[in-house]
Amino acid sequence: xxxxxxxxxxxxxxxxxxxxxxxxxxxxxxxxxxxxxxxxxxxxxxxxxxxxxxxxxxxxxxxxxxxxxxxxxxxxxxxxxxxxxxxxxxxxxxxxxxxxxxxxxxxxxxxxxxxxxxxxxxxxxxxxxxxxxxxxxxxxxxxxxxxxxxxxxxxxxxxxxxxxxxxxxxxxxxxxxxxxxxxxxxxxxxxxxxxxxxxxxxxxxxxxxxxxxxxxxxxxxxxxxxxxxxxxxxxxxxxxxxxxxxxxxxx
Numbered sequence: 001x002x003x004x005x006x007x008x009x010x011x012x013x014x015x016x017x018x019x020x021x022x023x024x025x026x027x028x029x030x031x032x033x034x035x036x037x038x039x040x041x042x043x044x045x046x047x048x049x050x051x052x053x054x055x056x057x058x059x060x061x062x063x064x065x066x067x068x069x070x071x072x073x074x075x076x077x078x079x080x081x082x083x084x085x086x087x088x089x090x091x092x093x094x095x096x097x098x099x100x101x102x103x104x105x106x107x108x109x110x111x112x113x114x115x116x117x118x119x120x121x122x123x124x125x126x127x128x129x130x131x132x133x134x135x136x137x138x139x140x141x142x143x144x145x146x147x148x149x150x151x152x153x154x155x156x157x158x159x160x161x162x163x164x165x166x167x168x169x170x171x172x173x174x175x176x177x178x179x180x181x182x183x184x185x186x187x188x189x190x191x192x193x194x195x196x197x198x199x200x201x202x203x204x205x206x207x208x209x210x211x212x213x214x215x216x217x218x219x220x221x222x223x224x225x226x227x228x229x230x231x232x233x234x235x236x237x238x239x240x241x242x243x244x245x246x247x248x249x250x251x
Contacts (some may be wrong), residue, residue, distance in 0.1 A: 077146030135165030
């Protein structure tokens with residue numbers, strides 16, 4: 001089984017420790033992970049802002065970067081959703097416009113092979129207990145793409161519940177958006193900040209030490225609100241929790 005890591009732009013530029021945690025976790029589970037250096041942005045910022053044509057070269061580049069791999073694993077529900085949902089639509093639109101099948105073929109080849117981390121763990125490796133140790137109270141925020149577009153369901157919670165020492169507490173209003181929404185946060189900053197404040201208030205009400213999620217874009221948004229409030233809570237990607245062991249606890 002050939003497996004590649006799709007680190008994503010946010011993780012590469014701002015939270016590389018998340019990508020490192022994915023590699024450490026998968027290697028602990030016996031999976032050899034490659035990192036194709038040709039990978040760049042998946043094109044989601046351009047596509048979500050209305051620049052569909054500008055996203056097309058990135059569709060082709062991403063498909064080429066991950067040619068030949070059985071599975072492409074990424075610690076990002078939003079980037080997974082971009083590839084699995086938007087790429088086929090970009091290809092279909094280009095084909096309908098009479099510009100050939102190149103984009104559609106690239107999307108058809110790549111999309112089924114791209115999996116969000118918790119999908120890969122539970123569906124492909126068929127594990128929930130990954131041998132993690134994290135002796136802290138945690139509450140989980142399901143990001144919109146993972147919740148609504150990918151249908152991750154209880155996969156992240158099952159993985160967290162199997163972590164030794166971890167106490168998982170339910171987040172009030174968990175299914176409500178955190179307010180980041182990619183370029184939404186830039187176009188509608190006041191609304192975005194208010195939504196983030198609601199999410200953080202609910203998270204703090206749990207008394208948990210850690211606010212966990214599967215998308216660092218959302219977590220960066222929430223972490224900024226937590227820091228501005230000097231709140232006693234850390235925002236942490238689920239990969240970093242699952243990679244933690246008794247000798248290396250990330251908190």
